[in-house]
Amino acid sequence: MEKEASPETGLGEVQRRTRQKYAAEEKIRVVLEGLRRETSVAKLCRREGIPSSLYYRWSKEFLDAGKSRLKGTLSRQETPQEVVELRRENEQLKQLAAELMLKNRTLKRSLTGSTLEEPDT
Structure with missing residues (x-):
């Protein structure tokens, strides 16, 4: 019915x-x-x-x-793809920073002729 x-x-x-x-x-x-x-x-x-x-x-x-x-109160939600890309970029930048720190330390040692670990300033 x-x-x-x-x-x-x-x-x-x-x-x-x-x-x-x-x-x-x-x-x-x-x-x-x-x-x-x-x-x-x-x-x-x-x-x-x-x-x-x-x-x-x-x-x-x-x-x-x-x-x-x-x-500035309006924000948009990031997409999953953006998050993945930003994380990848973050890892690449961390790796680059580590490589540059190692090169810097090596150059400092070569200039001073020291093979001992020097404290960072």
Whole structure:
């Protein structure tokens, strides 16, 4: 025995299925065009086929993200590949530092003619 869907439930389902997804680049383009004020927000929204409330939400998100970025509070999550690459680079740099320290010590010994271990300064 199935329940009959009420008109409100049916409307919500239709809205959910027809809700359009917008790419970030598209949102940015629309918001920047609105911020330039070459045309009114109402005309822009009509042309783009979006409600003005959606434009203002995108605009607020855009400006808030910009504020966070300028404050330095926005950070991104590193990818596993970046972590692997950074660890590899770190190991290479440690090895290079060890080699340079050994060469430095060898050169110091050759200049002083000493074969004894000298304390590092």
